[in-house]
Structures are given as structure tokens and as C-alpha cells.
Amino acid sequence: MTLTELANPTRFLSLATRILPWLAMATGILLAIGLYQSAMAPDDYQQGATVKIMFIHVPNAWLSMFVWGVMSVASLGTLVWRHPLADVAAKAAAPIGAAFTFLALVTGSLWGRPMWGTYWEWDARLTSVLILFLMYLGLIALWRAVEDPSRAARAAAVLTLVGAINIPIIKFSVDWWNTLHQPASVMKMGGSSLDKSFLIPLLVMAVAFSLLFITLHLAAMRNEILRRRLRALQMLQASKPVALP
Amino acid sequence: MALGPYASFIVTSYALVAAVVLILIVWIAIDHRRVRARLHELESSGAARRSGRGATDLT
Numbered sequence: 001m002t003l004t005e006l007a008n009p010t011r012f013l014s015l016a017t018r019i020l021p022w023l024a025m026a027t028g029i030l031l032a033i034g035l036y037q038s039a040m041a042p043d044d045y046q047q048g049a050t051v052k053i054m055f056i057h058v059p060n061a062w063l064s065m066f067v068w069g070v071m072s073v074a075s076l077g078t079l080v081w082r083h084p085l086a087d088v089a090a091k092a093a094a095p096i097g098a099a100f101t102f103l104a105l106v107t108g109s110l111w112g113r114p115m116w117g118t119y120w121e122w123d124a125r126l127t128s129v130l131i132l133f134l135m136y137l138g139l140i141a142l143w144r145a146v147e148d149p150s151r152a153a154r155a156a157a158v159l160t161l162v163g164a165i166n167i168p169i170i171k172f173s174v175d176w177w178n179t180l181h182q183p184a185s186v187m188k189m190g191g192s193s194l195d196k197s198f199l200i201p202l203l204v205m206a207v208a209f210s211l212l213f214i215t216l217h218l219a220a221m222r223n224e225i226l227r228r229r230l231r232a233l234q235m236l237q238a239s240k241p242v243a244l245p
Numbered sequence: 246m247a248l249g250p251y252a253s254f255i256v257t258s259y260a261l262v263a264a265v266v267l268i269l270i271v272w273i274a275i276d277h278r279r280v281r282a283r284l285h286e287l288e289s290s291g292a293a294r295r296s297g298r299g300a301t302d303l304t
Contacts, residue, residue: 039246049249053258060262099265107258114251212266219273226280233287 007084009225016218023215030208037201044198053111055201058186059209061104064132065167067097067213071139072164075157085221087153088228090160091143092220096213098136105129116180124173125181128166135163149228 034055044051071093077086108126109119120126139156146152174183186192192199248255 043249048251049247049255050251052248052255056258056262096269099269103262103265106261110254110258110261114254216269216273219277223273223276223280226277226284230280230284230287233284237287 009084009088012085013222013225016222020215020218020222023211023218027208027211027215030204030211034201034205034208037204041201042197047115050111050114051198053107054198055205057104057107057111058202059206060100060107061129062206063209063213064097064101064104064129065170066210067093067100068132068136068160068164068167070217071097071160072167075160078153078157079161085225087149087157088221088224089217090153090156091149092224093217094136094139094143096216096220098133098140100209100213101129101133101136105133112180121180123179123181124177125170125179128170128173132163132166132170135159135166139163149231 038052038055041052041055043049071090074086074090074093077083078090105126108129112121113119139159142156142159143152146155171184173179174181185194186199186202194202
């Protein structure tokens, strides 16, 4: 099935309904494996058992940026190709991305208190992720403020593409500025510096959370398509001439 | 599995992630039911799409 064929919302609904149970099952199984491996992972020689927070903090942090990336591609789809599902994809992804960013901030804070001695520090990494969270909230507010979905879509697409500048800032903030946050230890030149006993559970959890995002995103897109059909039906009903007695 | 002196930070982190993920799942499921119910309600009152197909038809 090509991208052009998927542009048909009915075809997309049919495909999403068929694959959602399988995706949900795969997500559940991988999450269970990842959680088991995380529980069994050894303590770190410096951080002790608090290293277990990494297995949920890092996937959420990765996804907070990845979801904005997905929304940016969808925004291009809205503005350049006018793909009928592009703004549906962007709108459906925003609350999920906001939730992942919120979790990255809070779990990072809970990890920071025992390791750094503080819940929060206004350094480049933490502040840029907080800005990302606020941008997600702004986008959700924009979608809700404009009633016509196509007008809201164009404004949201521009805002999303402007906001995408924050993603490389988040990624490289630990290299560009002197921050309390540790530098990259998985995705870096020369390979990961993490030991296999930590790296494997982390990667399993990252794949599990990515599958969770795909599952939730498809389900939320399905809801959004149905909501637009509901709106169209309501407008059709409202435009029907009323027979006068 | 001993979590050491910072067990409360670890347990709170995992509990919070579980709670937020659960809220997301329940919110999306409730939204789906609500939209479908309103569509059925509207269609049973005689409203129809221009194509003549049902709003939740998959074919």
C-alpha cells in the first residue's frame, strides 16, 4: 500500500482497525520484557539502583523529540503536499508528545534529586525540554482555539515547523553549553559508552515505547477522522432547509 | 530486588509513567466510544454522508 493510497481516510481507517490489536499486543509483550530486564539490571557502581529510572526517562526523552519530528513531517505534508491525513496525524500526535515530554521532565527531575542534589536546574538541556513541553501545550491550545480544522491545520503547521528549530538545540545542548545534564552516552560518535547490561534493557524499552506511540497515534488519528466526519454530518444537517408549516 | 536508599524516587517514577500511559489509553478509548456513539445517533436520526456510506464504514 502506497502513501497515496493511504491518503484515502476510509482506507486508512480500515488498515488502522486491522493492525491496532496486533500493535497493542506487540507493545504489551515488549513492555513486559523491557520492564523485566530493567528490574533485573544490575546497580550502577556510582548511581546505585537509581539507574533504573534511565530505562523510562530516556525513551520518554527520545520520544518527546521524535514526536515533534513526526509532527514536522506531517506539517510539511499539510503545507506542501496538502495530504488529507497530514494535519490529522499532526493534531493526533500533539497530546501524546506532550505526555512523553512531561514524563521526561518529571522522571528526569526525580532522577536528578538523588544524583545532582536538586530537582531542577535552569541549564540548557532542561530548559530547552521545558520549552518543548510549553510548545506542545501551545499547539494543543491552537488546535482547540480555531474551529475550522483546515485553518487551524495551516497555522499549527507553521508553528510546528518554526518550533522544530528547538529539536537540534535540545539534542546538542549538552555539547554546546556547560550543563548539569550528562552528555549523550548511547547515540554518539564511536558507539555507545553504556555497558550491555544497561544498553539492552534500554533499547528494548525504547522500542516498546516507540510501539506504544505508534499504537496510540493510530488510535488517536482514527478518532480524529471520525470526529471530522461527525462535524461534516452536523454541518450538513444544519444546512438542510427547514420545511415551514 | 533491593532499590536502596532512593527507592521512593524509583518507585514514584515508574508509577507516574504507568499512570500517565494509562490515562492516555483510557482517554483515547473513551474518545473513540463517544465519537462513534454520536455518529450512530446522528445517522439513526436520518443524517447521511454525501457518499451515502456510513461514517464508520470501513469499506
